[in-house]
Amino acid sequence: MPRTGGGEVAPDGSPVPVYLAIPAERGFGPVLDHLAAGASVLDLGCGVGRLANALAARGHEVVGVDESQGMLAHLDDAVAAVEASIEELRLGRRFDAVVLASHLVNVADPVQRRAFLDAVARHLAVEGTAYIEHWSPDVIGGLADGDGPIGDVMVRFRVLAQRGRVFDASVTYELDGRAWTQAFTAELLDETQLDTELAAAGLRRRRRLDPKWLAARMG
Ligand SMILES: C[S@@+](CC[C@H](N)C(=O)[O-])C[C@H]1O[C@@H](n2cnc3c(N)ncnc32)[C@H](O)[C@@H]1O
Incomplete structure (x- = not known):
């Protein structure tokens, strides 16, 4: 963990x-x-x-x-x-x-x-x-959850809620055994x-x- x-x-x-x-x-x-x-x-x-x-x-x-x-x-x-x-x-x-x-x-x-x-x-x-x-709306393509590396950073993207084109999401970054979670609301x-x-x-x-x-x- x-x-x-x-x-x-x-x-x-x-x-x-x-x-x-x-x-x-x-x-x-x-x-x-x-x-x-x-x-x-x-x-x-x-x-x-x-x-x-x-x-x-x-x-x-x-x-x-x-x-x-x-x-x-x-x-x-x-x-x-x-x-x-x-x-x-x-x-x-x-x-x-x-x-x-x-x-x-x-x-x-x-x-x-x-x-x-x-x-x-x-x-x-x-x-x-x-x-x-x-x-x-095209780029984000269905607003799916997803995990993947960017360089040495593992990125875990989660959609928490969606209201039309507005969505709440969180991104968890893992690096060298540490983790940070950033929550945000955005509009496509x-x-x-x-x-x-x-x-x-x-x-x-x-x-x-x-x-x-x-x-x-x-x-
Ligand atoms: C996701 S980081 C990306 C930084 C950089 N553009 C990159 O791609 O590496 C967003 C940056 O924008 C800054 N930022 C966000 N909102 C801002 C605002 N209203 N005024 C000034 N800086 C802001 C944050 O402090 C942060 O450093």
């Missing part, structure tokens, strides 16, 4: 040791492939820098934003770390690319979702690209709803990069 957790946990329940153990760059392939060389990047909810550190190593100017100091402590020196809530963020500048990863856009609270997308739009250059990772977003929500924030779909990632721009 794994011991309970340990190490720092972000306010949203994300365990820092787990994100340090998940391979850097994993899941970010579509962004890395699409991003223009030399683009300045704002990584919203950057965690320990799985993307931000990789981008800085490739020569991008990167600002990483997270509400967890425990996460930000693992950013490389080349990444500018900003401890802030995404909703409140006002950096007073715009970036060639803004990343909203980790399905943050699927938050069930429509006010918070709008605040996330407003933060993206507020910091995106006129010709810039926003990269948004989301769950659509289909293409039409996502486009409507993007438009409300002054954004519009540019292209779909894969089933989870879409690129958007101002307008």
